[in-house]
Amino acid sequence: MLKAERSVAPAFxxxxxxxxxxxxxxxxxxIAAALMLFHILRGIDPDKLIVALKATDPRTLAAGAGFVxxxxxxxxxYDLFALRTIGRTDVPYRVAALGGFTSYAVGHNIGASVFSxxxxxxxxxxxxxxxxxxxxxxxxxxxxxxxxxNITVLGLGILYAPDAARAxxxxxxxxxxxxxxxxLALLGAYVAWVWTARxxxxxxxxxxxxxxxxxxxxQIAIGIVDLGCCAAAVYMLMPPQPNLGFVMxxxxxxxxxxxxxxxxxxxxxxxxxxxxxxxxxxxxxxELVAGLLLFRLLYYIIPFVLSLFILGIREVLLGRDGRxxxxxxxxxIARTGEYRHRQSDxx
Numbered sequence: 001m002l003k004a005e006r007s008v009a010p011a012f013x014x015x016x017x018x019x020x021x022x023x024x025x026x027x028x029x030x031i032a033a034a035l036m037l038f039h040i041l042r043g044i045d046p047d048k049l050i051v052a053l054k055a056t057d058p059r060t061l062a063a064g065a066g067f068v069x070x071x072x073x074x075x076x077x078y079d080l081f082a083l084r085t086i087g088r089t090d091v092p093y094r095v096a097a098l099g100g101f102t103s104y105a106v107g108h109n110i111g112a113s114v115f116s117x118x119x120x121x122x123x124x125x126x127x128x129x130x131x132x133x134x135x136x137x138x139x140x141x142x143x144x145x146x147x148x149x150n151i152t153v154l155g156l157g158i159l160y161a162p163d164a165a166r167a168x169x170x171x172x173x174x175x176x177x178x179x180x181x182x183x184l185a186l187l188g189a190y191v192a193w194v195w196t197a198r199x200x201x202x203x204x205x206x207x208x209x210x211x212x213x214x215x216x217x218x219q220i221a222i223g224i225v226d227l228g229c230c231a232a233a234v235y236m237l238m239p240p241q242p243n244l245g246f247v248m249x250x251x252x253x254x255x256x257x258x259x260x261x262x263x264x265x266x267x268x269x270x271x272x273x274x275x276x277x278x279x280x281x282x283x284x285x286x287e288l289v290a291g292l293l294l295f296r297l298l299y300y301i302i303p304f305v306l307s308l309f310i311l312g313i314r315e316v317l318l319g320r321d322g323r324x325x326x327x328x329x330x331x332x333i334a335r336t337g338e339y340r341h342r343q344s345d346x347x
Contacts, residue, residue, distance in 0.1 A: 044285055052290035056237075061294065064236040068298045071229035076100035077222050079121070082141035085211055091128050098310070099124045100142075105307035109300055120311075137208050148187070148216070149223015150254055155183030157251035164251035167279040191216050227254060230299070234276075237294050239287035244280070252279035 076093075079100035083091050099121050107117030122135045130138075158165045159180035162173045169176070193199065195213025202208050211219060231250040238249065256275035273292055280288055 044289060048286040049290055052239075052284075052287045053293070056290065056294060060236055061298075064233045064294065065298050067229045067233035067236065068303075071226055071233065071299075072101055072104070072303060074222060074226040074229060075104050078142040078145050078226075079103075079138060081145060081211075081215075081219065081222060082138040085141045085215075086134060086137045086208070088128075088130065088134070091125070091130075095124065095128060098314075099138075101303070102307040102311055105303040109304040123311075133205055136206075140208065141211075144210075145219045145223050146226075147223075148190075148220045149227055150258060151183050151187050152220050152224055153227050153250060154254050154258075155180045155187060157247055157254065159184065161245065161248045161251055164248040164279070165255065167252060167281065168255055168275060187220075191220075230257075233298065234291070234295050237291040237298075238280070239283050239291065242282050244282065249280070252276065255279070 076097040077100070080093055080096040083089075083096055102124070103117035103120040106120050110116040118135060118139050121138060122130075122132060125135055125138070157180075158176050162176035162180070165171070165176045165179070166173065171179075191213055194210050194216050198212070199210040200207055201210060210216075227250070231246070231253045234253050235246055235249050238244070253276070256272045256279065259275050260269075260272035262271075276292060277285075277288060
């Protein structure tokens with residue numbers, strides 16, 4: 001027994017080591033961002049911040065909310081695409097929309113979105129006969145769509161505006177252009193890989209057939225639209241001066257989002273904000289913080305509250321239907337027994 005345990009142990013050591021390295025990197029990113037954020041916010045004037053919040057044009061706020069709504073609408077396509085990829089064409093869009101919106105709204109705020117969002121998805125999709133394995137595949141395909149979109153936007157953005165990335169990584173322009181080319185080459189290699197043959201990953205019941213070349217391009221398009229809507233929402237909420245180009249802001253936004261994702265902090269709290277404040281150093285601090293606070297309100301807090309409300313209403317309706325079925329069951333059983341009794345008398 002001891003010999004068997006020793007033979008199995010080395011197989012788990014690399015995974016344990018990688019998980020520890022990943023945890024250490026996430027912790028390092030969070031601590032570094034927290035220190036930077038504290039240093040930046042220390043000079044913020046609260047009165048000027050309140051003035052900046054009150055000075056926000058309602059039309060600008062409405063435009064930002066519209067782009068956020070469009071972004072969440074695109075997120076529902078993540079789940080719809082994933083459901084079709086695993087062959088569940090019987091699940092309608094309304095269920096995919098419910099699963100996509102609530103899982104992302106909850107996962108964005110709680111953190112560890114793979115687990116928190118996955119739990120919400122399972123709660124919804126299990127009613128349609130989907131297993132834990134099915135939901136895991138949905139999470140994987142949705143995550144793949146997210147990364148494909150991010151790599152595309154980041155690669156094209158850095159290649160077009162290397163100065164935007166330089167604000168965060170402080171690398172020379174040629175190095176950032178090389179990074180953009182590398183990301184696009186990596187993306188092109190993946191698209192070619194899935195286009196040339198049917199690609200299956202995993203084994204036994206965990207196996208998954210990856211989308212082919214054409215569907216992968218659709219995945220990339222969904223990811224681009226999602227990120228474009230989110231970046232447009234931030235762009236609308238930014239101070240009017242200086243007039244920073246949309247592409248430059250989009251690059252900084254995507255990089256900040258990925259750093260927040262890597263930190264595993266709920267909503268990238270602290271990490272995303274620090275990266276945005278560093279990358280957009282040209283803006284007035286109070287006005288920039290006001291814009292970021294409004295974005296958090298629109299993209300994180302309001303959808304989170306709305307998703308909890310929707311899930312609560314759903315539970316009430318399901319509970320009411322369950323009680324109705326339970327109440328009608330004895331009567332149905334009695335009618336069945338009476339029918340069988342009459343049939344026996346007739347014979």
